[in-house]
Amino acid sequence: QVQLVESGGGLVQAGGSLRLSCAGSGNSFMLNTMGWYRQAPGKQRELVATITRGGTTNYGDSVKGRFTISRDNGKNTVYLQMNSLKPEDTAVYSCNARPPSTGLQYWGRGTQVTVSS
Numbered sequence: 001q002v003q004l005v006e007s008g009g010g011l012v013q014a015g016g017s018l019r020l021s022c023a024g025s026g027n028s029f030m031l032n033t034m035g036w037y038r039q040a041p042g043k044q045r046e047l048v049a050t051i052t053r054g055g056t057t058n059y060g061d062s063v064k065g066r067f068t069i070s071r072d073n074g075k076n077t078v079y080l081q082m083n084s085l086k087p088e089d090t091a092v093y094s095c096n097a098r099p100p101s102t103g104l105q106y107w108g109r110g111t112q113v114t115v116s117s
Contacts, residue, residue, distance in 0.1 A: 009111030
């Protein structure tokens with residue numbers, strides 16, 4: 001069974017920084033790709049960033065150059081460093097994990113990020 005626990009959300013002023021963490025438990029195969037998605041009120045969930053165990057990253061267009069995803073495979077933990085935050089980054093950020101080629105995926109409960117102008 002995979003469990004994902006997020007931490008690090010909060011309130012920050014525009015231009016500030018936050019760091020999110022997501023600790024995964026379970027079979028490391030099931031945690032092959034980990035990442036973050038976000039959903040703002042009234043909007044569809046969108047990709048923020050993902051990273052594989054091998055370190056391959058993928059970013060949503062709106063965060064490229066501002067956010068950095070990384071992971072510690074030994075701890076099954078993924079991090080999201082968010083810099084130059086904008087009010088439009090305000091959303092619930094959810095951790096996601098999925099094994100390769102199965103169609104399965106797992107979600108954390110989400111953490112709120114609010115950026116004030």
